[in-house]
Amino acid sequence: MTAASTAAAQPAARTMGKLKAQRLLRALLPALSLALVLMAIATLNPRAISYFGFTLMLNLAIPIALATIAQMFVIAGNDLDLSIGPFVGFVGCVTATWLRDTPLVGILMLLGCIGVYAAVGALIYLRNLPSIVVTLGMSFVWQGLAILLLPKPGGRAPDWLLTTMGVKPPLVPFPILAALLIAAVAYFGLMRTSYGAILRGSGGNSVAIGRAGWSLLKAKMALFALTGLFGVLSGLALIGITTSADANIGNGYTLLSIAGVILGGGEFVGGRVSPVGAVIGALTLALAASPLLTFMQIPPDWQVAANGAILIVVLAARVLISPKGAER
Amino acid sequence: MNGAVRKLLAKPWIWSYFGALLVWLAAIFFTRGYGAGGMVTAALSLAVFMVVVGVGQMFVISLGPGNVDLSLPANIGLASAVAMKVMAGDDGLVAIGLLAALFCGLAIGTVNYLLIWALRIPPIIATLSASFIIQSIDIGYGRGLQIKPPPGFADFTNIQILGIPVLAILTVLFTAGAGVALQRTAYGRSVLAIGQNMRAARLAGIRVGLVRFATYALSGTLGGLDGALLAGYFRGANVDIGNEYLLTSIAVVVIGGTSVAGGKANVPGIWGAALFLVLLLTMLNTFGVSAGVRLLLTGLIIVGVITAAGGDKALD
Numbered sequence: 136m137t138a139a140s141t142a143a144a145q146p147a148a149r150t151m152g153k154l155k156a157q158r159l160l161r162a163l164l165p166a167l168s169l170a171l172v173l174m175a176i177a178t179l180n181p182r183a184i185s186y187f188g189f190t191l192m193l194n195l196a197i198p199i200a201l202a203t204i205a206q207m208f209v210i211a212g213n214d215l216d217l218s219i220g221p222f223v224g225f226v227g228c229v230t231a232t233w234l235r236d237t238p239l240v241g242i243l244m245l246l247g248c249i250g251v252y253a254a255v256g257a258l259i260y261l262r263n264l265p266s267i268v269v270t271l272g273m274s275f276v277w278q279g280l281a282i283l284l285l286p287k288p289g290g291r292a293p294d295w296l297l298t299t300m301g302v303k304p305p306l307v308p309f310p311i312l313a314a315l316l317i318a319a320v321a322y323f324g325l326m327r328t329s330y331g332a333i334l335r336g337s338g339g340n341s342v343a344i345g346r347a348g349w350s351l352l353k354a355k356m357a358l359f360a361l362t363g364l365f366g367v368l369s370g371l372a373l374i375g376i377t378t379s380a381d382a383n384i385g386n387g388y389t390l391l392s393i394a395g396v397i398l399g400g401g402e403f404v405g406g407r408v409s410p411v412g413a414v415i416g417a418l419t420l421a422l423a424a425s426p427l428l429t430f431m432q433i434p435p436d437w438q439v440a441a442n443g444a445i446l447i448v449v450l451a452a453r454v455l456i457s458p459k460g461a462e463r
Numbered sequence: 464m465n466g467a468v469r470k471l472l473a474k475p476w477i478w479s480y481f482g483a484l485l486v487w488l489a490a491i492f493f494t495r496g497y498g499a500g501g502m503v504t505a506a507l508s509l510a511v512f513m514v515v516v517g518v519g520q521m522f523v524i525s526l527g528p529g530n531v532d533l534s535l536p537a538n539i540g541l542a543s544a545v546a547m548k549v550m551a552g553d554d555g556l557v558a559i560g561l562l563a564a565l566f567c568g569l570a571i572g573t574v575n576y577l578l579i580w581a582l583r584i585p586p587i588i589a590t591l592s593a594s595f596i597i598q599s600i601d602i603g604y605g606r607g608l609q610i611k612p613p614p615g616f617a618d619f620t621n622i623q624i625l626g627i628p629v630l631a632i633l634t635v636l637f638t639a640g641a642g643v644a645l646q647r648t649a650y651g652r653s654v655l656a657i658g659q660n661m662r663a664a665r666l667a668g669i670r671v672g673l674v675r676f677a678t679y680a681l682s683g684t685l686g687g688l689d690g691a692l693l694a695g696y697f698r699g700a701n702v703d704i705g706n707e708y709l710l711t712s713i714a715v716v717v718i719g720g721t722s723v724a725g726g727k728a729n730v731p732g733i734w735g736a737a738l739f740l741v742l743l744l745t746m747l748n749t750f751g752v753s754a755g756v757r758l759l760l761t762g763l764i765i766v767g768v769i770t771a772a773g774g775d776k777a778l779d
Contacts, residue, residue, distance in 0.1 A: 271714055436599060
């Protein structure tokens with residue numbers, strides 16, 4: 136069914152070569168998309184390609200990248216999280232209120248959120264429920280809690296958070312440094328550790344992982360808890376940038392995060408995800424969303440359309456590279 | 464008799480009807496029976512719009528993992544504007560306006576599939592990008608126009624017979640047709656086969672590309688139809704008219720018992736799930752709770768119902 140199982144039927148040597156080539160292509164596609172967008176920006180406004188320009192353009196990419204990594208963990212386990220956007224919004228509301236006023240309660244609440252995520256994972260596994268419906272329900276829950284906590288936009292980010300997000304490191308802009316760090320942590324955690332392989336395996340072939348004696352329940356809970364953890368980080372980063380919160384602040388992140396994972400070479404089934412690709416995908420989306428449009432001087436009416444068109448052009452680059460019959 | 468009951472209980476869609484019945488009972492218990500019939504009438508009228516897009520979304524989701532039509536809300540918005548503009552408030556142009564909306568939806572569905580097929584973009588992103596473009600077209604197209612439906616058409620979408628909206632009756636007939644198309648026609652069986660295993664379906668001689676194209680086109684067309692009907696029912700078209708149908712179109716399909724893994728679809732469940740969602744909102748509104756509590760309860764009840772109904776028992 137998948138490309139891998141097609142390849143498995145062929146002699147081993149050719150399989151290895153083919154797999155390697157496919158992996159290389161998969162890894163290169165997101166980078167190529169990002170390069171395309173960067174080139175467009177450089178042509179339109181060469182001055183944007185500078186320390187200051189990148190800091191401005193990519194600032195909002197940090198929470199998007201974190202939310203995308205969060206989404207990547209559930210997708211690695213063959214699930215989908217439709218609640219990540221409202222969840223990021225709720226975390227933002229907690230950050231701008233409880234975490235500032237009574238830090239201990241705030242920290243406990245955020246840890247509790249991660250616990251809820253793990254519990255949702257357990258529920259999905261134990262009752263064998265479609266994750267889309269459960270997380271759809273959870274999206275209402277988070278949104279409701281956020282509105283109860285912060286009926287009107289407001290609150291203020293804790294000072295330590297503002298300082299962290301406002302750091303200006305020498306030479307390399309902070310967002311790029313942050314993106315590298317996020318990609319590195321997610322890559323080594325999921326792709327280079329043995330338990331990371333188990334987690335991916337639980338999405339790729341859960342029966343095999345189960346027969347090998349690993350607890351699928353624990354794997355599912357771990358994946359969801361990781362999603363919760365990165366969702367919390369995303370909410371923190373977002374509030375660190377926007378300085379105040381709003382119950383609806385994260386709603387767009389659900390689709391952005393899914394698009395980022397897919398743009399980064401991830402697939403909906405089979406535990407195939409790429410942490411580095413996901414971060415690059417998120418950066419591409421963040422750049423394509425507003426900076427590029429500003430430089431193209433597109434009238435407000437057509438900005439949304441241009442956004443869609445850019446997504447299509449960026450993805451169309453796949454056609455030039457990806458092998459025929461790559462569809463599932 | 465006992466066997467028949469057990470057989471009925473084993474149907475995955477029965478739970479959505481139970482859920483709908485429960486929230487309805489809770490609502491009329493709260494109002495002491497006041498407005499019980501009115502609630503059903505209102506629920507049927509609103510459920511119609513969810514069911515029409517739900518059927519399109521169901522065929523798309525049945526194609527297998529990753530297949531989903533995210534362009535439906537934008538599609539509904541544009542089609543509602545197109546229909547109202549073509550009808551131009553004239554009862555004589557209703558049929559032409561409806562046709563225009565259908566063609567508008569069909570065109571959107573076709574573009575969606577072109578993006579998926581020609582550019583090999585994953586459906587979820589292809590339909591999302593398309594929806595961005597459609598939204599802009601709608602903003603540009605619908606601006607500053609007085610887009611009201613012709614009185615005859617608006618009345619038709621609101622007509623009731625013995626408290627049952629005519630639109631609901633027509634939609635029941637339509638869903639019955641969709642059920643037959645799904646289970647008894649070559650097209651429906653092909654969709655399910657592709658959802659179960661695309662490669663096997665291709666090797667079995669099914670023209671996978673053609674069936675997928677037809678499915679996205681169908682979903683687009685139904686979105687167009689829904690847009691026209693919504694504009695008639697709410698007496699006016701606007702850009703945001705379809706917004707809530709992004710999540711609801713997926714929710715009614717999945718709560719209704721269609722498998723998100725593809726290859727297993729369920730038509731009666733869509734009605735149950737749509738009634739459940741509408742009545743749930745009605746119930747919470749009669750309770751008079753705040754927006755935050757309403758969202759919170761909606762979420763908890765959806766999770767609760769899906770947990771009680773249980774997922775796919777077969778772990779294959």
